[in-house]
Amino acid sequence: MGLRENAAAAAGRTLADEHDRPAEDTDTFVPAPDPMADYEPGDDDPDMVPVHLAWLRVRKEVRAIGKGELYNGGGTRFNFRGVDTVVNTFGPVTLKHGVNILPVGVEAEYRDTTSKGGTKMHEATVTMTWQIVGPMGDTFPMLLKTQGEALDSADKATAKAQSVALRVLLLTGGLTPTHDKDPDTSYVERGEAPVRSAADYRDEILQPGTSRQRLAQINYEIKQIGIFNTKVVNESNDEEELGAFLYRIGQERIQGGGA
Structure with a gap:
């Protein structure tokens, strides 16, 4: 009789009994205790939210x-x-x-x-x-x-x-804003000249040396800054919209053969 048979016989069992006996479950999962299980909210405690x-x-x-x-x-x-x-x-x-x-x-x-x-x-x-x-x-x-x-x-x-x-x-x-004014709203590109007045443009238009190419550029600029329809005092001392004044002077120079 071998060692296993002797041990089983000493315990009053046979090897068949040992074979049929279910193995002990040594890996039984035991959940960790819930730290909030016994929690009782106090007067100043926060809401229990995720x-x-x-x-x-x-x-x-x-x-x-x-x-x-x-x-x-x-x-x-x-x-x-x-x-x-x-x-x-x-x-x-x-x-x-x-x-x-x-x-x-x-x-x-x-x-x-x-x-x-x-x-x-x-x-x-x-x-x-x-x-x-x-x-x-x-x-x-x-x-x-x-x-x-x-x-x-x-x-x-x-x-x-x-x-x-x-x-x-x-x-x-926290994506925490400042609520300060957006710096881009007042951004001025370096080297950019300050906004000119309608009167300044009128004086440049009247200068005989102002070329037709420059007059075309002025037409673009005064539209961009919103003074195309601003009234100015023309060379006849009458009020005239800056855009109309620019167009008239340009036409006169074209008919006169100016540059």
Whole structure:
């Protein structure tokens, strides 16, 4: 009798019984406990909604952050949205809606440089990885990455760069507008002359040296800037629409054989 038969006989079983006995299930799945199972909402607790809805509520409440801070130094002047302003705006709103923004990774690069005034500076460039957690403990399906860079003469370059990366996350992840005037609405191409008056065009049209090609260009320009029908005082001291005046002078020069 072999070892297996002896063991089975000692236990009062046969090998046939061992063969027919179902194997023990050692891979039974045990679900993780639900962290919200015993949750009882408090008076100030946020609504238990998925993270994407909670973040949407944050965005709807923040709405916009204007560029209310002014940098004026080194010959440079511009308005901006500072880190403190952005965090002070988002902080209470994310708290209200139960949204946590957690740094879960940082990669940093450093180099030494010198300021314009000759001060030794330390420059840090960081890539921050963030996770946004909602009130129910769920997270966005992807991690978010932003970058920041900063200079400091002591040991604060890394902290400053991380703060910049946080500001970038909140403004870009929140699609946070400024509600400032669109700079393109007042953009003037460099080298472009200021808009001329109808009287200026009248004087140029009257000059004997103004060529027929230039008169054709003037016709285009006054239509573009909307003064084609503006009345001017002509050479006879009468009022005449600028477009009609231009056409008449042009015809006179053609009949007179002008250039």
